[in-house]
Amino acid sequence: MTAPESSEGPRVPLLRQREIEARIVGPLLQAVRDELGEEKTLQIARAVIAELARQSGAELARTFGEATLVTFARSLDRWSEGGALEIEMLEQSPQRLAFNVVRCRYAEMYRALGLADLGATLSCTRDFALVEGFNPEIELTRTQTIMQGATHCDFRFAGPGAAAEPAKGE
Numbered sequence: 001m002t003a004p005e006s007s008e009g010p011r012v013p014l015l016r017q018r019e020i021e022a023r024i025v026g027p028l029l030q031a032v033r034d035e036l037g038e039e040k041t042l043q044i045a046r047a048v049i050a051e052l053a054r055q056s057g058a059e060l061a062r063t064f065g066e067a068t069l070v071t072f073a074r075s076l077d078r079w080s081e082g083g084a085l086e087i088e089m090l091e092q093s094p095q096r097l098a099f100n101v102v103r104c105r106y107a108e109m110y111r112a113l114g115l116a117d118l119g120a121t122l123s124c125t126r127d128f129a130l131v132e133g134f135n136p137e138i139e140l141t142r143t144q145t146i147m148q149g150a151t152h153c154d155f156r157f158a159g160p161g162a163a164a165e166p167a168k169g170e
Helices: 014-036 038-064 069-074 076-083 105-112 116-124 126-134
Strands: 085-092 096-104 139-141 153-158
Touching: 014 038, 014 076, 014 105, 014 116, 038 069, 038 116, 038 126, 069 076, 069 096, 069 153, 076 085, 096 105, 105 116, 116 126, 126 139
Parallel strands: none
Antiparallel strands: 085 096, 096 153, 139 153
16 A cells, blocks of 8 residues: 555655755755855754654654554555665564665665765655654664665664564564
């Protein structure tokens, strides 16, 4: 299942949406970085992107009408559509969701645009804030990303009352 359709018309695939954003925001951030320095620029960008992601998470919960881990798992199709992510599912239950992203076309897209240094800020930063906005009782643990050079991204979610731990078989 996927997230419900918006009443605003046809939906742009998320990978394409991120590319459009990156083509505008990437050069803007690079110019601001030249003026303010890297640390301050990335601090501001991360704060803005995190807030937007929290709002998206809250909207996702409203759209689905509930904010459970099972419901959140149903939204993975949106981020993966069109082959944007290749996911290896490790565990899926009402209390745990564990998977590895073994291919990330988002990372490939940022590299192709010459924005590899900003990819984690523009994309990966969103993950924790999105989950927080969706349901602050769901805990996300992630120790590595393809965007930052790892072989895979390790996403581990624990629902309310469940402690985050390695997925079964790890």
